[in-house]
Amino acid sequence: MESSLIRILPACLTQPLPAGWDTSNAEFVIEVMPEVEQPHAVVLALPTTEPDILLLDADFPGADVFEIAAQALGVRQNLAVVLVSADNSPENLRRAMLAGAEEYLIKPLEAAALRESILNIAGHRTLRVVQRGAEDTASHEASNGLVVGVVSGKGGLGKSTLAVNMAAVVAGATGKTAGLIALESGDGSVLLNLQPKLGLFDLAGNDDRREEGGYAVDWMRQFATTHKGGVSYWQWSGSASQHPEGIPEDFMTALFDTCRRAQSVTFVDFPILTAEEAGTVLPLLDVVLVVTSSSDLLAMRSTKTFLDWVPEELAPRVRVVINRSDPSDMISREDFEATLETKIAAVLPNEPAVASQAINMGSPFVLTQPNSEIAATVKQLAQVLFRLPVTEESNKPRKRFMLF
Incomplete structure (x- = not known):
């Protein structure tokens, strides 16, 4: 119909x-x-x-x-x-x-x-x-999936942990699918307790399998490893990967176009980007999550520098998230917004014990400790950004959660 x-x-x-x-x-x-x-x-x-x-x-x-x-x-x-x-x-x-x-x-x-x-x-x-219709609606949504870049101005701010947990939330939502592409390192495989055999190097080395709009979805999925929570995971290389002589210049474009057909939301965990790299990849993304910290002046300054690199026409795609927020942080939300000249999309609480335990268990904390404050706030953020079904628990007020 x-x-x-x-x-x-x-x-x-x-x-x-x-x-x-x-x-x-x-x-x-x-x-x-x-x-x-x-x-x-x-x-x-x-x-x-x-x-x-x-x-x-x-x-x-x-x-x-x-x-x-x-x-x-x-x-x-x-x-x-x-x-x-x-x-x-x-x-x-x-x-x-x-x-x-x-x-x-x-x-x-x-x-x-x-x-x-x-x-x-x-x-x-x-x-x-x-x-x-049932099949047509699923097809329409898949072809219009989102590619979400998760970035930060400096390392050590919990960017990879947030990407993994956001992907797990989307994958667990009714009627949604999620992927995670780890371009920085193998941290995602540790957080998900996965041991990939193949990776993106193998996909890039098979450029003859390209088609209009990227790659065939079934072909691309052969290079993924799937977590028990439903997240499809890719990283650059696996234990059996063959490194290609070169990667096509438009590989990222083809990869992200395929992801839009393959999943409802695909999270891309980027390494620290230079201004030139940001100028190349940001236009390829539908949403850009910028992870920062209110306890670290260097984090605020590096975030400000990154935001200055964002072209004005792409600014509506950017969402700044303060991670690991603590009452003792030296920078208030208001001062942060004034310095960055942008609104903070969300403030996530600091619960290092929860995050550490999840890492040791090899599973996202939204799955292992769903009732924790940080798990609830990450779920709420994902629900707002990606219009996921709101559960009864998600409607409970959270005193320290601030969104938009």
């Missing part, structure tokens, strides 16, 4: 949207993209995200959101803008109309009203067509 795809880009939200507003129906598939958090990045994000509807919060402090709406409509043809605000003054309604917004919804928002507004707009527009 065919349905129309509505792609929605939320931006500058000052409070969470009501649960259930984005539920698809038989006629329309609603796809919500990662939020653009900063006003200056909204217009820049339009060419890469290609939304049908821009959902803007007019209450964002210090920004003329009405002007942003007008600029967005000038940049993207056939875009619809929905503004939300707690201010129902005639002046704001007039400004919304002059900006070209199709809807101006008053807070507090109700899921049914917001969803009805979205569907009404969609009913008067020409949208992308997608196939529905």
Whole structure:
């Protein structure tokens, strides 16, 4: 069965949207993209995200959101803008109309009203067509999988541990699949207690097996090792790997394109990147998780340097995560955000005993110690970023968890 795809880009939200507003129906598939958090990045994000509807919060402090709406409509043809605000003054309604917004919804928002507004707009527009049905839906999702780069400005910040656990969360979610590509070292195999025999060197050495859009998925999976939790794992070499004479220049492009067809989410654990390397690989990624620390001035400075390398048009893809946060840390979240000039996506607690025990057990702590504070926060982060089903336990308040 065919349905129309509505792609929605939320931006500058000052409070969470009501649960259930984005539920698809038989006629329309609603796809919500990662939020653009900063006003200056909204217009820049339009060419890469290609939304049908821009959902803007007019209450964002210090920004003329009405002007942003007008600029967005000038940049993207056939875009619809929905503004939300707690201010129902005639002046704001007039400004919304002059900006070209199709809807101006008053807070507090109700899921049914917001969803009805979205569907009404969609009913008067020409949208992308997608196939529905059990097999077709799975195929559609696989072809639109995400490649998520996990990076940091310096070593020793828990980047690989976070990548492994995020992959385990996604792999355990209903209807989702996950992969992990370890480009830095074999740390991932230690954390997952795996002993790969083959690796990416073997895949790169079989360039004659390339096809349009990368490699055949079944072929690429022959070079993976699968963890009992469902994560497909790749690293550069295994115990029986044959090192090729050279790696094709477009190998990463082909690899990531194949990953989008193979898994719902593929995490790529990168080594420390130079400015030149960052400029090459960042455009290939759908989401960039930048891992940092609030206990280390060098970590903050290296993170700032890395963020300065990110092209402005790619900024909406970046999420900064403070890892191993502790009440004794010398840098506050507010100071961190002021220095980086960006919002912190999440703050994860410091629980070294939990992390160490998981390493010794050779399994992610989200599986071995799911009730720990750090496991709960990582699950919540993955659920928000990748729209995973929210479990009852995930809804419990966590006093130290901060997200977006």
